[in-house]
Amino acid sequence: MSKHSRAQDEVLLSIKNISKQFGEMTAVDDVSLEIRKGEIFALLGASGSGKSTLLRILAGFDTPSSGKILIGNDDITLLPPNERPFNMMFQSYALFPHMSVEKNIAFGLKQDKMPKDQIADRVSEMLRLVHMEKFARRKPHLLSGGQRQRVALARSLAKHPKLLLLDEPMGALDKKLRTEMQLEVVDIIERVGVTCVMVTHDQEEAMTMADRIAIMDEGFIQQLGSPVDVYESPINRMVAEFIGSVNIFNSEIIEDEEHYMTLRSADLDGDIYVGRGVSSGIDERQMLFALRPEKTFLSIDKPEQSHNFTAGIVDDIAYLGGHTVYYVKLKTGKIIQCFLANTERRAERPNFDQPVYVFWQDDAGMVMRS
């Protein structure tokens, strides 16, 4: 999803060579990052990738084994959580069950010894922001999941934090509500104008909400970039497979010129022609060719082009409403995925075991070294 980015170039927070060991296990391995003022930054990874540990280090709940965290020039690495100008929205919200909604929101303000009338003003302002005015006196257990999340968000924004931390913000919601809340939360965050670091394992969530995404695996940041960058130009197989679906072919470079490249794969009938220069000056001939399923075409007739196609047999069909996933078995037995957008109602479509051709355009695929 493309989005008007409100991020400025000014750096708010620098994470410098942060590592964290738990006994023998390295959870975060020499991570350096810069968070820009005003952006929504997502740490995306599977469980155990170190993203949550990194977030807890930012919040101050864990201290890193080595490395530094700086706001501007101030080193806050060892500052306890209650002295950091950050607030966090917890995964299960962590609302105080014995306090009403307004008391929950006021809790942080009271810790700052803010005068009572100012607290009341700020609380009602926050309630308006998240549309929860009517529920001010309710206890959290009488609220729905979405309402609890609004309260949690209001509570974490009440103190005007320099940085908002979101831990799996939609983890506790069902799918439909999740999509709604993703846009609403982004809307609120943008209205407030707070810088935000979120942790999620849900790539859709990261792509919907974030300006930049860091993909983490085994404590490393594998790739850092905009949602379009990480999806359309993944730097390696891990990133390509983690974000979205992808077909990957082992292939060998045949020609490697300035403006194009040809590859050959045992799986495919035609040669692969990539309409742009990719790998100037690489000795290695073995490459991976990655092709997203939605960038393929499927036809019963042989396409006219002499490259970027292959023949196969429909092995399985998954009709998902918006699009259909065709699993096409190639001559080597490899099964690839092709998405076919259902732009027509009840159109004639290839059926099970039917021979088909899969083809793609010159710039559809990605060439990766590993």
Next chain:
Amino acid sequence: MKLASIKKRLPSGRHWILSGPYLWLLVFFFLPFVFVAKISVAEAALAIPPYSDMFDWLDGVLNIRLSFANYQWVLDDPLYLYAYWNSIRMAFWSTLLCLMLGFPMAYAIAKAPKSIQPVLLLLVLLPSWTSFLIRVYAWMGILKNNGLINGVLMWLGVIDDPIQMINTNFAVYIGIVYAYLPFMVLPLYANLVKHDQSLLEAASDLGAGKLTQLLRITLPLSINGIVAGSMLVFIPVVGEYVIPELLGGTQTIMIGKVLWQEFFNNRDWPVASALAMIMVIILIVPITLFHRFQNKEIKP
């Protein structure tokens, strides 16, 4: 079809299983209670058993004699009233002492590493594996004038004459707090160990220091455990007999002791029963409160 509907009304397996505890309560709790209630409205008599009959069949007339003189006797005598008042007062302070000692203990156990929590709980329970009576006797050995504490203090030269500890209220408090502490620690632990750690992290994240976290989050959330533990200590301590008898002195007047004296020394069963009935009525108030809190805990 008719048979099926009859069968539905017959007791099912669930009822049979539940009937066990109910029968137990009926035979060993409710029936004795009815006997005590009956004796409490009888008159003392030189007979075996030493009280008058409630029912009297004479010339075809059934006479039922209910004497409330015992109640009047008890309520008119300041000594009895003082015994009630003193029992409740001592139970109150003992409960408070147990709470003040038990809360930090339960908190420490709940915060300890998961692997050593069972060991710590076992240490709390371990003394109960020895007979209650023997442990109270052990305290006599520790507290008496030629006992352990006085012996050590005199040997060290801190004191020349033994401090009178045995047969004082002080000794009774020590005995009660020692004996009832596990009843405070266990419900508190059960409550504290369930606390969601992320709530404290959230409080800390919002700027609260350790003390604020304890006072504003942990303490309010453990109120159910505090009430449960306090009731488990308070209710039995009000009627406690063994500890005041063995460790207390003449000035330790508690209702359990008075009851014993009426029953065995004076052989005045009706007055003893009336004393017991009044105690039950007094205790029903905190018990009802306890149940209200328990129900609250079930629905958060």
